[in-house]
Amino acid sequence: MVDVEARTRRETQKDSAVITRGAEPVPQIASRRRLRLSPLLITLATVAVAVVLGRAMWDAYMGAP
Secondary structure (H helix, E strand, O other), rough: OOOOOOHHHHHHHHHHHOOOOOOOOOOOOOHHHHHHHHHHHHHHHHHHOOOOOOHHHHHHHHHOO
16 A cells, blocks of 8 residues: 655645734624524424424324224
């Protein structure tokens, strides 16, 4: 097998004398909240559907002869 050493960009920049940094991104609090809220809403909607379908199946099971 061939041994290959991979270097990241950070490692290559350490070798150079001048390291420049890009501008820091502007924090977007509203979009972060929306992103954190989405999985919770999806989970709650899924649980609600599961409860309704589970109840319907339980009623069908109990009503069967």
